[in-house]
Amino acid sequence: MSDLFERAQRVIPGGVNSPVRAFNAVGGDPIYVVKGEGTRLTTTDGRELLDFCGSWGPLVLGHSHPKVIAAIQKAVADGTSFGINTPREVEFAELLCGMAGIDKVRLVNSGTEATMTAIRLARGATGRSKIIKFAGCYHGHSDGLLVAAGSGLMTGGVTSSAGVPESVAADVFLPEYNDLAAVNEIVDARGDELAAIILEPIAANMGLVPPDEGFLAGLREAADRCGAVLIFDEVITGFRLGPCTYAQQCGVQPDLVTLGKIIGGGLPIGAVGGKAAVMDNLAPLGEVYQAGTLSGNPVAVAAGLTTLQLLAAEPPYEGMAALAGRLAAETNDRAVDAGAPLRVRALGSMFTPFFCESPIRNYTDAKRCDTKQHAAFFHAMLDAGIYLPPSQFEVGFVSAAHTEADVDQFVEAAASAL
Numbered sequence: 001m002s003d004l005f006e007r008a009q010r011v012i013p014g015g016v017n018s019p020v021r022a023f024n025a026v027g028g029d030p031i032y033v034v035k036g037e038g039t040r041l042t043t044t045d046g047r048e049l050l051d052f053c054g055s056w057g058p059l060v061l062g063h064s065h066p067k068v069i070a071a072i073q074k075a076v077a078d079g080t081s082f083g084i085n086t087p088r089e090v091e092f093a094e095l096l097c098g099m100a101g102i103d104k105v106r107l108v109n110s111g112t113e114a115t116m117t118a119i120r121l122a123r124g125a126t127g128r129s130k131i132i133k134f135a136g137c138y139h140g141h142s143d144g145l146l147v148a149a150g151s152g153l154m155t156g157g158v159t160s161s162a163g164v165p166e167s168v169a170a171d172v173f174l175p176e177y178n179d180l181a182a183v184n185e186i187v188d189a190r191g192d193e194l195a196a197i198i199l200e201p202i203a204a205n206m207g208l209v210p211p212d213e214g215f216l217a218g219l220r221e222a223a224d225r226c227g228a229v230l231i232f233d234e235v236i237t238g239f240r241l242g243p244c245t246y247a248q249q250c251g252v253q254p255d256l257v258t259l260g261k262i263i264g265g266g267l268p269i270g271a272v273g274g275k276a277a278v279m280d281n282l283a284p285l286g287e288v289y290q291a292g293t294l295s296g297n298p299v300a301v302a303a304g305l306t307t308l309q310l311l312a313a314e315p316p317y318e319g320m321a322a323l324a325g326r327l328a329a330e331t332n333d334r335a336v337d338a339g340a341p342l343r344v345r346a347l348g349s350m351f352t353p354f355f356c357e358s359p360i361r362n363y364t365d366a367k368r369c370d371t372k373q374h375a376a377f378f379h380a381m382l383d384a385g386i387y388l389p390p391s392q393f394e395v396g397f398v399s400a401a402h403t404e405a406d407v408d409q410f411v412e413a414a415a416s417a418l
């Protein structure tokens with residue numbers, strides 16, 4: 001065990017500040033990083049790793065993009081936090097609303113805060129308390145959203161979390177992702193109690209699971225039928241597949257959208273936005289309370305503003321999608337050659353190497369994956385200098401900094417690993 005991990009375990013629970021970093025799902029010692037540049041990470045033991053995790057999604061432009069770093073440095077020189085309004089946050093909100101196609105936005109500090117606020121807003125606006133959340137969708141770690149969440153909870157073998165009161169879990173209906181009939185049944189029976197339907201419009205926390213044709217439009221109809229607020233959690237998908245939200249691309253408009261990751265350019269940020277009629281329920285205009293000492297932090301906003309400006313000026317999406325598509329197709333060919341049960345699924349710049357040969361449409365399907373084979377693959381890739389998310393139930397990311405040569409390196413490493 002590394003000296004650092006030993007020291008960390010003495011003073012940090014499990015040695016980590018976020019559970020999946022402990023490598024429990026793949027075994028072995030977690031790595032420690034001192035630097036990131038472009039697509040490369042440098043570890044404490046001097047290794048260079050080709051990174052396909054990208055800090056779990058935010059680094060769409062790669063590590064340490066010079067213009068983002070310059071914006072951060074400039075902002076820091078003026079002060080790190082004021083707890084007072086700044087012109088930059090107004091500029092950022094204007095740009096974000098324009099690019100995301102929303103009327104209004106409130107900035108928070110993480111994706112967790114964004115979804116927590118969205119749920120409270122939906123409950124405040126409707127005067128109802130129940131929500132529909134889909135099994136295997138992860139929306140951060142607030143109480144009511146930790147019921148059958150995917151991601152780290154899935155890999156840890158925990159279907160929910162201790163410390164979440166039963167009374168909170170009782171307010172959550174839990175259909176399978178892509179099961180519109182189950183949603184309609186709930187809406188028909190209990191629609192007048194429903195405050196919100198929340199989901200990842202493309203699920204990315206049980207591995208990459210796209211919505212079936214008509215699923216999102218069906219949810220829009222169901223929400224309209226019962227007067228519930230439809231919330232798209234786009235903490236991962238926002239600005240990942242285009243310089244916009246996925247809602248704008250798929251043509252189904254939610255009432256609220258939650259954002260994080262990319263919009264902070266690698267600094268802590270989150271946002272909830274949507275239709276003015278719903279957003280105006282937030283304090284100080286309305287009765288739904290929400291606040292934050294560091295909300296709209298000038299340094300995070302500078303990083304986010306520059307990132308969004310760069311994405312708008314030179315959208316890297318076609319190139320990233322082509323690279324991820326080739327990565328998946330060529331790795332799949334090698335898997336067939338090797339007779340390995342690996343199927344890489346890619347969508348835009350996101351991908352998951354699934355160790356499962358049957359199609360995955362929901363949480364039950366995802367649980368059929370062979371996590372032992374995934375762990376062996378993860379370590380063989382790491383030994384070959386490639387860093388993937390350390391869990392079967394996450395997505396890998398291609399960034400604008402990745403090149404054809406990086407994809408070649410991935411495919412060659414995968415072929416040997418298989």
Ligand SMILES: Cc1ncc(COP(=O)(O)O)c(C=O)c1O
Nearest residue numbers: 110111112138139140235236260
């Ligand atoms: C879809 C989704 N929503 C919310 C969150 C929570 O965001 P954060 O980790 O910034 O609290 C995540 C985190 O991975 C996520 O993937």
